[in-house]
Amino acid sequence: MAVVKAGVVVLDCAEPEKLAEFYKGLLDGEETDLSANRVEIRGADGIRLAFRRDVNATPPSWPRPENSLQAHLDFLVDDLDEVERRVVSLGGRPLETKGAPGPHEERGYADPAGHSFTLRLEPSTAPKQG
Template identity: 65%
Template sequence: MALVQTGVVVLDCADPEELAEFYRQFLEAEDIEVSIDRVDIRAADGIRVAFRRDATATPPSWPRPEDSQQAHLEFLVDDLDAAERAVIGLGGRSVSAGEMPGPNEERVCADPAGHSFVLRHAKPRP
């Protein structure tokens, strides 16, 4: 029997209901659990993300060079342009300027609360 059943990424934010709705729509999540200071979502593929209320939460200031990124989420997508448009349409923003060259094509975005995440082009499965 495994010691750890699963992991959950938890983002602190001032308004967990609002931020959870952004990610619920982006991830097309159906499973939502709401408590007083936390909202958990689970997408169809099993990814789990939670949002914890922190009245003093401030957005990370990355990509300023003097600040670290601390942590970020990464989402594998088939179509970078479509995923980036979805993020912007849901109230997020693009942080990277256009396509970044290299073998791992990716785009950096931020959610409405300022948490950064990466859209990475998914490699075809064998």
């Protein structure tokens, strides 16, 4: 029997309630747990995220080359332009990044607290024609 039953990605931020609202809007999610210093949400597809209060939190500085990207979130989407409009309307912002190499088109963003995340086109599972 597995000892660990589930995992939750937890982002530190100064205002967990506000950051939870951003991700609830982005992921069509709902709040599942709330305490004085932590809010957890579950997205429509089952992804779980939590936001922990850290009054001294400072936004990450990625993508500056002198700092490593320690962690970020990737979200698979069907339409980059549509989801970008949603990100911006919720208070997120695009990050200036050069086109990433590889088979997937992707774009980088920061949430309202400065955490980076990536929207990536979900690879097509349809067989190639011809």
